[in-house]
Structures are given as structure tokens and as C-alpha cells.
Amino acid sequence: MGFLVFVGLVGAVIGSLGAPLITAVAEAYGVSLAASQWTLTIALLAGSVTTPVLGRLGSGPRRRTVVLVMLAVEVVGSLLTVIPLPFAFLLVGRALQGSGIGLIVLMMAVARDHLDEQRAARTIALLSVASTAGIGIGYPLSGLLTDIAGVRAAYGLGLVITAAAFVTAVFALPQAPDRPSSRLDVRGAILLAITLPAVLLAIGEIGDHPAPATALLAAALLLLIGWTFLEARTESPLVDIRLLRHPAVAAANLVMLVGGVGMYLLFSLITRYVQTPAAAGYGFGLSSFQAGLVLVPFSLLGFVAGRLIPALRLGARSLLAASTAVVLAAFVLFAVARSHLVEPILAIGILGFGVGAFSAAMPVVILAVTPAAETASAMSVNAVVRSVGFSTGSALGGLILATHTTGVFPRESGYGAAAWIGVCATAATLLIVAVLPLKPVAPERLRGRG
DSSP: OOHHHHHHHHHHHTTTTTGGGGGHHHHTOOOHHHHHHHHHHHHHHHHHHHHHHHHHTTSSTTTHHHHHHHHHHHHHHHHHEEESSHHHHHHHHHHHHHTTTTTTHHHHHHHHHHHHHHHHHHHHHHHHTTTHHHHHHEEEEEEEHHHOOHHHHHHHHHHHHHHHHHHHHHOOOOOOOOOOOOOOHHHHHHHHHHHHHHHHHHHHHHHSSSHHHHHHHHHHHHHHHHHHHHHTOOOOOOEEEEEGGGGHHHHHHHHHHHHHHHHHHHHHHHHHHHHHHHOGSSSSSOOOOHHHHHHHHHHHHHHHHHHHHHGGOOOOHHHHHHHHHHHHHHHHHHHHHHTHHHHHHHHHHHHHHHHHHHHHHHHHHHGGOOOGGGGGHHHHHHHHHHHHHHHHHHHHHHHHHHHSSSSSSSSHHHHHHHHHHHHHHHHHHHHHHHHHHOOOOOOOHHTOOO
């Protein structure tokens, strides 16, 4: 179903629409680059909070209604980004747009329910790399619109595609199979909605306000631990922690968390670096459109990797290790060579291939041990972990560059420091892949453990 991939691409495009517009937003709204970075971070954060809610609500017969409502919410968020309102309303709109990122896991569930096994596997692999392919589609267009008519015109692109997705879903989305409805864990949803923003806010502010940010981070982590225990003891949890009892699923999600931090860190670094004016002593002063074109190799190679992975007869460990090694190579390249434009372009192309392969490998590991009825729930856990990793990487990048900023733009040393931190995070991911159990077992054995 091409419609499923289209909805996945819509979520990817609007969810990460802020990356090439960070500089333009700062100029248009008169805010700092650190504040403008939140147009990206808040969308990823909203996605991490709403994804498990969507996964739980979409596991039963209400899936079609849930999808249509969330697409309508994205349309409303897109309107807020287009209407000339203060910066705070832009952040609210971006949060509403990002809340639809979790629709990808529902599209995976639709594919598994309504397609044959081979077509479902291909569609799920494509959906898993939709975030990569969507970037190359949306970024050049949004950049061109920004250069021609300003940032609101670029955000207008999000309004057009979300409206198109909503109309398409009304006519093309099938009803879910007749399964028992799942109760929504309201307590877990509220606690998660408090905890994750607190973690990201603490990370983003720890450079400017170290003492209160550290205290906030400690409190948020304690709340996160409490939330985990709550979910484990709830009959119908928001996130089924019991799915993580399988070693392969737990290991895959840990790999996704640590690896996601590094992947999005490098992505945001390269995006900002190439747009920095040469007057800062580095950078290339690219326009939003030109910066969008720089990201095309990221998407193309990510899409290629996503198509290749399902056809390879490699084990889960080999797939994840190889893709992580590719991401590590991209980090090292950017850390040591970025004085010529071709070097960041090459680095982001390599990153795209690694991220695409990494994303496509995740369903191979997780769905191999997950019953079909739990597809949305299991993949929503992984999507939450990915969103947390990505939003942490985005916030971490903003923090590191902010600590190396004395004027308008960060010093180049900040990019070097951030890149080497990313090298360490990615190397840690590779180590986790090497030592943790990732061998799938039959779903019947997993069910038998209950």
C-alpha cells in the first residue's frame, strides 16, 4: 500500500521540518539559535510522548479513528506555524505536528494486518526508513520556499501535505481487525508527558543554569524510574514493559536509544555548520534551500539502505553492527575534515546510509519475537526510544554549541567537541551491539513465558 508509506513520509517530513530552518527562524522571530533549535526538539519530544498513546489506542478496533484524529491535529498544528503569531505559538504548532510522528507505527500495524507476509515485510522496512527518505523530499522544498517567501511559506508545505494525508486516509485507510479494545493508561500517559519534557529541558539548560538543571534532571530520572515500575504493574499499560523482557527486544531498544543520540546529534551539527556564514571563520553560508540540497544524499542513501536490508540474509547482530559502524565512520569524517563543502556532504551521505540500515534492521529484530496483535505496541516502544534518543541528540547538540558561543554563532571548536562526543556515543553503541543478546526466538516461545 503506497498510502501507508505516504502517511509515514508525511510524519517524517513535518516532524523534522525544523532542521534546515533553524537559522531562518531565529532571524524571522528575533530569537537565539538555541531557542530556535527547540522548533526541532519539541516536535521530536511530542512524538516520543504521543507515540505510545497512539500505539495503545491503535492496537484495537479504533485504529482508523485514531489515525484520522491525529492527522487532523497535525493539520491544526500546521496552521499555527503558518499564521503570523508570536514564537510561542510556533512552538505549540510544531509540538502538534510532531505528535503525529507515532502514526508510522500504526501504518506498520496496518501493513501486517492487511498485506501478505512478503509485502508486509517490505512495507514495514520502507516505513522504518521513512524518516530518512522524508528529509530529502521536504528539506529542499522547504528551503526553497524559505528563500523565496520566508519561513511561514516553508511551514505552509507542512500544511499542504498534512491536509493531503488526511483526505487520502479518509478514503484509503481500512478498518482494523475486530480485536478487543485496549484501555488507555491515563496515569502512565500523564507521567510520561511530565517526565520526558523535564529530561530534555534539563539537558538543554544545564549549560546556562547548571544547578537547577541538574536538580531537574535528577528529579526527572527518578520519575522515569517510577513510571517504569508503574507500567510494569499496570494491567493495561501505556507501554508494555513486559515486551522488553525478551533479551533481543530489550537489547534492540537500548541500541536504539544510545545510537539515536549520536545519529541526530551529527545530523543537526552538519545542518547548522553548512549554513554558518564564512564571516564566522568557518562554514559555507548556504541558504536554506542549498542546505536542503545538502541533505538529499542523506535521504537517497538511507532509502537505498532500507531497500537492501530486507534482502540480506544477515543476523540481527551483524545488521546492527554494520550500520552502526557506518554511522561511526560519518562521525569521524566530520570530526577530522570539514573545511571543504564536499566533506560535510560526504559525511551526511554516509550517515544517511547508516541510519537507513539501522532503522530497517530494528523491525527485523523486534517483530521476529512479537505476535501480530502486538505490532503497534511493540513498535511504539521502539519509536518512543528512538524519539527520546533523537530529541536528546538534538538538545545535546544545541547545548554543546551554546557552551561554545560568545557572539552570534558558535566557535568551530564547538562542532569538533560535539563530533567527538558523538564518536564516543556511537562507539558505545557498537560495543552494546557486540555484547548484548540479539538472537530472535519464535513468538510462540515469547507468549509461553507469560
